[in-house]
Amino acid sequence: MTLTSPLDGAGAAPLASDGRSQRLTPSADPVLEIKNLSVDYGYDDDPVHVLRQVSLTLGRGEVLGLAGESGCGKSTLAYAATRLLPPPGLITGGEVLFTDRSGVKTDLLRLNDTQLRASRWQDMAIVFQGAMNSLNPVYRIGRQIADGIRAHEPKTTQKEALERAAELLDLVGIAPDRLKSYPHQLSGGMRQRVMIAMALALDPQVLIMDEPTTALDVVMQRQIVEQIAELRDRLGFSVIFITHDVSLLIEIADRIAIMYAGEIVEDAAALDVYHRPRHPYSSALLHSFPPLRGPRRELIGIPGSPPDLSKLGHGCPFADRCEFAFDACAKVNPQLVFPNVPGDDPRRAVACLRHDPSAVRAVGEEPPPVPPELSLT
Amino acid sequence: MRFFLRRLGFYVITFWAAVTINFFIPRIMPGDPVRALIAKNQGRISTDAESALRTLFGLDKDTTLWQQYVDYWNLILHGDLGTSFTYFPTPVADVIAGAIPWTIGLVGIATIISFTVGTLIGSGIGWRRGTWADSLLPISTFFSAVPYFWLALIAITIFSVTLGWFPASGSYDRSLVPTFSWEFISSVIYYGTLPALTIVISSISGWILGMRNMMVTVSSEDYVTVAQAKGLSERTVLFGYAARNAILPQVSSFALSLGFIVGGTLIMEIVFSYQGIGYYLFTAVAAKDYPLMQGIFLVITVAVLFANIVADFVYGVLDPRTRQEG
Amino acid sequence: STGGDDGGTSTKVLTVGMPNGPQQPNQNPLATGSASLSLGYAFVVYESLMQINEIDPTEAPTPWLAESVEWNPEYTQATITPREGVKWSDGEDFTADDIAFSIQLRKDNPELNVDFPDQYGDITVEDGKVVVNFTTGQYVNEVKLYKLLIVPKHIWEGEDAVTFSDDEMIGTGPFTLKSFSPQAVTLTPNDDYWGGKSKVGELRYDAYNDNAGLTTALTTGEAQWGWTFIPDYESTYIDKDPEHFNQVAGGGFGVDVLYLNNETKPFDNVAFRQALNMVIDHADITATAGYGVWPEITSVTGLPQPSGDAFISSEYEGQNLEVDVDGAKKVLTDAGYTYDGDKLIDPDGEAVSFKLTNPSGWTDYLDALGIIAEGAASLGAEATVDAIVQDTWFNDTIPFGNFQASLHWTDGGSTPWNLYSNIMDGASYVPLGETANWNFGRYQNDDVTKALADFKSGTDPDARQASLDIVQQHYVEDVPGIVIWSRPAVAQYSTQNYTGFPTSEDPYANPQPTGPQAALILSKLTPSE
Amino acid sequence: MTIDTSIVEEGRELEKPSQAPMTGAVAAAPGPRRSGPRKLLFLRNSKAITGMVILAFFLLIAVIGPWIAPYDPSARSSDILQPPSWEHWFGTTHLGQDVFSQILVGTRGVIVVGFVAGILATGIGVIIGVTAGYVGGLGDETLSVLANVFLVIPQLPLIIIIAGQLPSVGGVTVAVVIAITGWAWGARVLRAQTLSLRKRDFVEAARANGESTWRIITAEILPNLTAIIASGFVGTVAFAVLSLITLSFIGIGDTGEWNWGTVLYQAQSQLALQRGAWWWFVPAGLCIALLGMSLTLINFGIDEFVNPRLRSTGLNARSLRKRGIRPRIGFTPVVREAKEDRA
Amino acid sequence: MSSSPSEAPTPPAPPAAPAGPAGAVGPIDPAGPADGDVVLEAVDLQKHFKLRGIGSRDVVHAVDGVNFELRRGRVLALVGESGSGKSTIARLLAQLMPATGGRLLLHGEDAATKGRRAFRRYVGRVQMIFQDPFGSLNPVHTVRYMLTRSLRIHRGRLRGTELEDALVELLERVQLKPAERYIDKFPHELSGGQRQRVAIARALAADPEVLLADEPISMLDVSIRLGILNLLQDLRDRLHIAILYITHDIASARYFADRTMVMYAGRIVESGDSEAVTQDPKHPYTQLLVRSAPDPDDLEARAHGARGEAPSLVKPPSGCRFNPRCPFATELCRTEQPPLLPVGEGREAACWGYSDRADKPVLSDITEALA
């Protein structure tokens, strides 16, 4: 099997194994652009608008972390982008543009079934949240990897496909003789890694992982995260990584997008988000978990609870819980803008009226100054 | 293996309990075979015959119920089911042996057809939930709600008596002697068509519904979504992933129904004058023919238990999770 | 043989339909329940001593395997002269030994002795004649002897007659077994039959699982000869092919009786029994509940006609049953009954009501009970029909007398003796709560009991009639039970292939295919044109 | 079949809170909200409504049938075996009885037997199934064997035998017999369900809180089985009705008590079909089919209600078709409908 | 809802030293026992699960020879990998299942209960909060029902306003204010954090002395986690309840627990003061665990290349159960099972590396050993 080395792949983003700082630059070469994606749940007259005009760009070779409170729509975003959202999900608008290696863009939402089938797994693979349920319990894992390969490369024989499956398992650190195992004979960590191997089978350019480590203990989590990082370095795919675990995300992601109530509220380089959050919610989130090492620090929770997505008003959804909220927040739902805090990465975006004076003026109010907590440098 | 041994123990207990019930139920019934015979003949057998018949059936001896029970087990363990009263002196085993092939042949084939077709249709409906296919459901529901004999009698009236397409009764052309000739076999098929069709029609909806519901459940399992995400062809996802797993619970119902095949569909055999075991059971009950009744019950019990064991086994083959040790 | 007449024998098949379900390969003609008895083909392979015409019991028996049977005046000894020149179908000669052996078999095996339990004496062969002794007088049972089937000694000698399955079926009769299958048995003519080879080329007995199946077969012509109760047979059956289809009723003394419990209210009062008898619409019952299949009883003596004509006592000759509500009411009021509005009140001051009990599922009985209840209602008595489980009726209700009124059949026989004895014989009387064999209504009258005994053992025809007169008188006056219709042997047949069956014009034999008369009927059948 | 829209609307209102569990967080909902009526949610299902309407119709007939019957069902008349006419909607029998009246009057027997048997069998099934599932161990094994024995023994013959043993076979007796032989399946399903419930944390939590076993079974486990019990009940009623009819058909049961089975039995024993008297045979059969169908449809409703996955699409099938949306696994529909908000 | 560093727990007193009762005036009983007194003690606790099958001898060694004590007003954290037996211990302590071996002492007396009454008394003192806030509340009951039941069981027949007051008091104690807003809700109408608090309120209704909190935060997102931790801390400080805090989140153990115990494959491998255990782990497994936890502030200090899975509990490895994965394992580790050895003030670790045996393994930094 030939795995394309990212270094000789044309147009691959410059990868740095020598330090994080270089990877911080958002890619100018997007592989996946999600534009104004809207998703509803429910087929009746009164659906829940779970995603509202979400836009997100994934650069080639980049690891994009997606974080946010539970129920804010992270999984929905991942599934909608691949059109795998289960009923009663309904995509009501937007585009999902995928750029293949030769630079051709296709809108995944406009493909017909056959085209979509052909594109899946080749272009974009997804690792689902529960590895326990993602594998068919009645087939050996070898077969499950092989049938994905053969569906896209019909000329491959079963034997070749199994050989490749063995290589893939080896890649994720599982002995190839495990090909003959049934899913229930594997531990949770192994299953999760099988899923990753399976996702890598066709050398996809985008890998979406929905909470791949939540069910595992930290030791196992560490193993898997390392594996992904290593493979990404070797194979050069881009990753969307969804998790609750902010500390983990800061560690492995190049860029982090913070979601709140079905919208992206902040999108910036990982360490920037950690050290210099611009959105009050990001800031609160980062003050909610205790650090393992170093000095004990004050933990600030987020008062209140997330809004009911089916009853959203017109203002900022976070306004109720926001200590920096002001009058305009109840009237205008902020759009993603580039905050002009001096010294910032120009590409970082945030959806907060504190950083968007023009939107505040548009409703005829005087924009208050940016509070110091949100303008750390 | 241990799992299977344990199941086996469970089955042995069930078997014992079922056989014991089978033994006692007929005996606590009021009435006896002689009176039943006289009743059936309503005056054509004189009451004087009673004592002769009593002697004939061996009912003149006094044995305690317990003794009979012990004897019964003794006989069973020697593979002897006793002698039928109604068909005296034919051994019960012979009566059953003569009837079972017909029942298994007809009801078995009908059940298999019903299961296969029903499961296929059910997969389709479950997979395409929310389309026109859903409208098949109320129709099949109707046929499952209709009493079987009603359907069968109307079928006979329409297709046999009025249209003359199918014979109304019997298992083969009565002028033929059972041999392995094409003539005979085709006659068996011809005579079996209408009964088989009515069985299929009245039982198929259960399979459709069961499969459909399982399909709907299984379709929303993550691994089906993963299969779709892998870009597998629709056929592979439908049959290889969704239906393959949805069929598991169907298998045990199927095994159970295979077991009941041996019991025959009593009503079908009465309505179509089919020479199966269900009719014998019915006659035996009416005639208080304990040995025959018990024999048939025994065979049915064993068949159902056996089918269950097979189902357990097949389930183990189909679902590797059950093979898990510990 | 080729299509046409080959010595008069046709190639067409005569199919006999029976509703007894699939059979087991057991041809034993002596053991109840064997296929040959159940379907009836035992009667065309094996034959009886004499043919009697059950339609007309007064007709002299026709010699068959016996040239003659002579009884001593006490009817305790019968001397049988076997027919000459009869051969078994394997070529052996038929002799008196065979007869004696066949009867001895029954004596030796109580299991097979359904006709004369514990009544056989010595059975000997003297001068080529068989002498059978009985321990009691058998005047009323003589036909039972005539109907015994005779089996070959040389085949049966070494066998256990009870369990012998007799696969070969070596008999003297007009047919021999060709093939057996659980749902059809085929027989071919016996070429060397003493009566001449049958003109019926092939005889097939088809088993149907129930009456409905047989009815369908009869109405489609699939079965050509058989017997089943067909409601509204005229339109259901005959009209399907009026040219060929026939239903004939035989005669005999079998009747269905409404047993009245003479020892409990309300039937312990003879006036009420009489009154009820006067309001039962026999014609309606016969036509509606019995569809005219069961002939109406018209004589007040309850005797079926024409079989009973010869026995009706001169006193009642020509006296017919009539519905007479007013007369009945008068009988009641005379006996101390009163009316409260429409309600009949008995002399004790209680309203009269009773239950008519029969097994559920016996529809003709239940329909008849319904009509009887209507009759009772016309008297102001409240009668309800109570359909109960057959086993309960059989094991509890009937023998112990746990009923007020219930329909039951009587034995047939060749004289009215069974009919009357079954209803009112004090010899069968047991108190309520004990198992009764007959006389379920617990009627007790010493005169009647004596008269019935006299009739049975009587040697002189006039004396017998005198006894019978006494019985009839009490039947009419005491109304121990009410005969509702006669239950003769009835059969359906199609003349599509063969003609010559008994008809109502020429009732030469019981028309049913199951019985020794089958051999006689078959000998009269000829292929239809 | 027209659907009672008022019920639909009401159901829709009630649906909302039940979506909440997935969010795991509910914003300040105005005031406390009872979700008791949530249990009637299945009424939104058009299949269930159809079923309920038909069943309600038969229930009504069961109550008022004897009063509205134009004739005494047992009364003879001179119109013998007449085809349907204005005087006799379903024709007459061989005794001139009015078939329509027989069916009206007979509804009660069918419904009573069905429901009595359903209640009894469900009761036995619940007691045995839940006990077995909860107690576990030897008790479970014993009760399982018992249930299995009843499953293994062929039901109809067993019913015939037991029914044959009773002195009189009135409707209620038949119901009891059907219940005795028909509880096993439900018990098995309930046992399996109880087994899984027993391991749920909330049961353990109740135990850890010191609740008595009896209370755990009745207050913690049983309410969670409601839907299954309900669908088992409906299934048993359907089964009991069919059994009753079949029993009556083969002549077991009180032929003097009117129900559809006795109508069919009489028709068959009088060879109605052979005599061309279809009006005698067909209506009762159709009524049974209709009743059975209504029960199956209700069962559907319950099933879809129990299984949240079945819920949403089933409920909105019609509007989906109108909008051209076909919900599928793995291919999320994309509908670019005009959006008024946030454009 | 904040906890300042000053509120962080003081290091617990050594087991022998009685803690000062000053200021520890809780609502239970002002004159009651002092903080730090042993309330519930597990001695040699052992739980083996039989495998299915007649005559099967195989057992799952879920918990083996575990000793620890829970003290008044103190929090003991139990960490360890999945399936190491943490929940089993909690269930054993709650007496939801019988132990295979060992004893439970409540205030020094054997706590084994016989009969329903004794069990009720026991659960009145030892209450458990289940791992899963979604599963441990019966979906068919309202908050009111659940709390009322608990009150009735443990405080007798309360009625009318008395009951109402008790309910409100309970809900307010777990910060579900205003109580009327929550009291008539069904579990599905509550958020995860709210549910968890209802579960806690239910446990508190019994006025327990011991609270067994089994991973009360694992399923929740960070903001809800924090609320619950604060609540537990408050319970400890105000009501002086002894708490067993089971978690995967070592950082939270550091923050919230006085002492921390680490389990591996059914055994305790290390125990000690939380701060010390998390900052200076002694046992190689603890080291691996701590080093594996992500920490954005210290991106380099991570264990790399850890491989291997938890051992089978049916046939646990002989000797030290961690030996197959331990980079320092020697023959000794493979053959003999290490006892808990003292490794510092109030600290113990079950590793031969801290013994004075000649053939003891030589320990070094696990991060480097694995790299």
Ligand SMILES: Nc1ncnc2c1ncn2[C@@H]1O[C@H](COP(=O)(O)OP(=O)(O)OP(=O)(O)O)[C@@H](O)[C@H]1O
């Ligand atoms: N079938 C559905 N009907 C209505 N709303 C739904 C449905 N499925 C999900 N939702 C809602 O959509 C929102 C987003 O769900 P999603 O699974 O994307 O969240 P998430 O961010 O992945 O959360 P988590 O971190 O818990 O996985 C949630 O508020 C959820 O309640």
Ligand SMILES: Nc1ncnc2c1ncn2[C@@H]1O[C@H](COP(=O)(O)OP(=O)(O)OP(=O)(O)O)[C@@H](O)[C@H]1O
């Ligand atoms: N009822 C049981 N029967 C058999 N084995 C069991 C049972 N309960 C638990 N086990 C086994 O005991 C071991 C310990 O389980 P336990 O639930 O205590 O682990 P845990 O430490 O709580 O894990 P987690 O962190 O995943 O909650 C596991 O291997 C588990 O498989």
Ligand SMILES: [Mg+2]
């Ligand atoms: Mg998610």
Ligand SMILES: [Mg+2]
């Ligand atoms: Mg746990």
Ligand code: NI
């Ligand atoms: Ni809207």
